[in-house]
Amino acid sequence: MKLDLIVRARQILTLDPANPVATSVGVIGDRIVGFDAELDGCEAVRVEDFGDATVTPGLIDAHCHTAWWGLGLAAIDLSKARGLDEIYALVEAEVERLADDPHAWVHGTGFNQAHHGGAFPDIARLDELTGDRPLYLRHTSGHASITNTATLRLVGALEPGFENPTGGVVVRDAAGAPTGLVEEAAQGLVQALLLPYATDRLVEALEAATSRYAEQGITSFSEAGVGGGWIGHSPVEVAAYQAAAERGRLHARAQLMPALDALHPLRAHAADFAGEGSGSGLDLGIRYGFGDDLVRFGHVKVFLDGSLLGATAAVTEDYCGHSHNTGYLLDDPAVYRDRVLGAYRAGWPLALHAIGDAAIDLALDLIEEAQSRYGRLAAPCRIEHFGIARPDQVSRAGALGLAVTPQAGFIGPIGDQMAQMVGPERADWLYRGRSVIDAGIVLAGSSDLPVADNNLRRGMQAAVDRVTDSGAVLTASEAITREEALRTHTEWAARATGQLADKGTLERGKLADFTVFSASPLDAPSIAELDIVATVLGGNLSYDARGRD
Template sequence: MQLDLVLENADVLTQDPRRPRASRVGIWRGVVVGVDEELDGLTAAERVDARGAFMMPGFNDAHAHSVWFGQSRLDVDLEGATTAEEVYARIGARAAVEAPGAWITCTGYDAGHLHGPQPDRDGLDAAAAGRPVLIRHNTGHSLTVSGAVLTWAGVGESVVEQPEGGWIAVDDAGRPTGLLDETAMALVTRLVQPESLEHIGACLERASAEYAAEGITSVTDAGIAGGWIGHSPLEFAAYQRALDAGRLRTRFQTMVTLDALEPVAGHPDDGPQLTLGAGVRSGLGDERLQIGPAKVFTDGAMLGRTAAMTEDYCGGAHGGHGRGYLQQEEHEMRRACLAAAGAGWALAMHAIGDAALDFSLDVIAEALDRHGRPVMPHRVEHGGVVRDDQVARMAALGVVMTTQPNFISAFGESVRERIGEDRALLSYPAGRLLRAGLVLPGSSDRPVAGGRPLEVVRDFVLRCTEAGRDYGPDDRLTVDEALHAYTVGSAEATGWGERKGRLTAGRLADVVVLGADPRAVPAEEIGEIPVQATLVGGELVHGAL
């Protein structure tokens, strides 16, 4: 047998507890054949002397938004803006080079870090000289738009009725300010969607290239084809086209939003079925592109105080929702989730507030009781506030929680301001999940916050806010635990535990070569380690060997 490639003279972290370190890795047809003495007697078409470089399984981001991320690279970047005047200046600079009537779309906006008044419709109209302006908040759960956009959206100068599960902000005189929360965003997104398959593909290509440069070899995109997070009802086709054209450097799993599923009539014995046409469900696809769970938005965001809590936010909440709210009537949301589970879909329940998490776990428990376990685990996303009794319940149900420690370094102080010190100790857990026996994946929710894996690993370990203060230190991980989360944990969370996450015989040859072992540098410096090369299926997709 002749192998395709042998990487030798390397410092390899295999993530195999039986032999955690190795110096040689053999690859054939995209799969790891073995390490060290398992390769004795085998020839190879190519041998690479790694000169002692540190290698490990490629990073796997279990919750991101790749089209949105790629798109953000084309928008006006508002990251770091601290005043409305600075926002207006950046928008004005873009408007000066755009054609009259062209949309000015903006990303990276963090309302919690602005000093003074927020940008409003009138200021945006002036800054863009009447061009339509759309600002995506970094949470993804709010938009701020210009007066021109409000008019096109049918809102204009007054609000006749607030949407279910959302809020159109108004000033003291009842005039809309331009801020739209949650389901109210659909009034605007329908004006700019659906986006073309070519545009979506270009965004995926841009995102995938950046992922490869960061050592990411697999990504799960948490919501496509519907809801406020989708870009087109044909969105999965854009992934297929991009893959066929060779534009993707990383493996992708996609979550289809629950509202993109439709009732499909079958035999009466089959029960209610909410799914895609022909009965397509979670698990369809292969190691390059697969359909994952159905994404369910149960509540909103912490920064907007729209995540559903069991206790009031500190300082109240706009729109009269002191505890946030669910995005849909409970009975209807439960019915739809169970119909999707009955059709074979795993569920990924966006649940930031602890009240939303209670609801999500009730739904998952009923789905398991009625329909058994799906082909990949049921999940809950984010975990903004997670009580200890909820951790125990997730462990008993075998549910995966996907949480993002990079939220802490990005806007932890803003979150603490909204939920208080006591609940901050229950926020974005990690160590508590591992101690309870849960699978813990690595993820970023990019572009809500920065998503370079080594920086997220650092945040798992340090758990420090943007002000440098500790945030739930009992949930800190060791570097080994954080690396395990971003490899083995993510593989298990996405249903690929037998094929990804470890460099052992039979697993996919997804490898990242780093400039240093993250365990051998101070934790504060982990995010600065360079990525020297990334291989997907044994093929070089970034850097050089």
């Protein structure tokens, strides 16, 4: 019997200590069946010889927002604008482009006030440009948006007696007039006017996004929040991922984290749900791990606080330059406790968004209680971002056996901004690396796309050198090795997502997912400057740069 595929290269880094380096790997179906001498005498239907390139396990992005980014590809890109006049010009041009459709919204994404001297667009100027046309400009963090008066009128924010929703704020000036800035869960008021997106539209967005993932060497990703809250796009959002997979339009494996708001109370036999007979989940008791190799459920995603750039992440000491501002939790801790414990005992490992140290305290308390009451689940609980982590929190997370996803890719583009927000006394706590590994925590690599780009090579290099765009070094003692950086997006990301049995290293029986680098990320002068030669998903090329101009 012939193999389906043999892949050859100068160097295949398996990350398997029993067989760390190979030069050939054989595939039947979508699984690895052997290496090197094990393939002697074997023929294959296809042979892919990548010459002097280096093959590694397929890269995994352990926390990103694929549908959000895919939908945003059609919006105004605000990330490259410098100065509010450029923002206004982009909005004006989009209004002109939409002139034939009086009901079309103006959408934009990627705004960062740091690119505009700390200033936000003036709502009066936006009103002049847009008139009665709704406007929705997303902040790069995803935790805030900029709107105009027409939009605020639609959501009722101008009505007497309007109250901010739990976990969000329609920001107002000293006179009580809206500034156009909408924070956190208050964005849901705007999104309610846009949702749900049609499944076919989501499929288009997923195809656009994941085809670009393949270009970056990404074979798997965890979608950090679907189906509910302000992060979801449709109550049937999972159907879009299934449809994309069925139609051959999903070019990377998706692990979907349902937002906590997508879960609802469930009752079952008294012996179920850790012997309490009640929990929180999806219909029929579907829980973590349900699905197939292309689309599968992951952890439950829970937002505890906001963003560092927006100064809404919950911290124990004031932000620099923001007197009496310590951010805020997005709900009452008692509410979180009830809902989170209900999800955990129904079989959902926890992925708790916690950037500020006050939020991390709550995350650790919730995880510790869940694990002590109901035991540890097969997949580790996670703290997403772990952005401003005190030394005692690092030690505690290690003792609890957690995984964390601090984004090394933030260090370049927004590292200086983050350090300025927290000040020199806390800068050493930002988006850690070395101390996390040394504490026995699983350090999972992630981009948080579209907050930062998903060039994971750039993120891996940042984890190694921790250099910001200004040339400063953000806590040199937190730097990790090249091999560790590679493992954050392979083995350790697979551990954090509970999928190490199928991916993360190259071993017999695992999925044939490979990333082909132009040279070895372990010894190239810069990981960030390496090219992606090809990406192989289940034995098939999802991207191939050979022969391209």
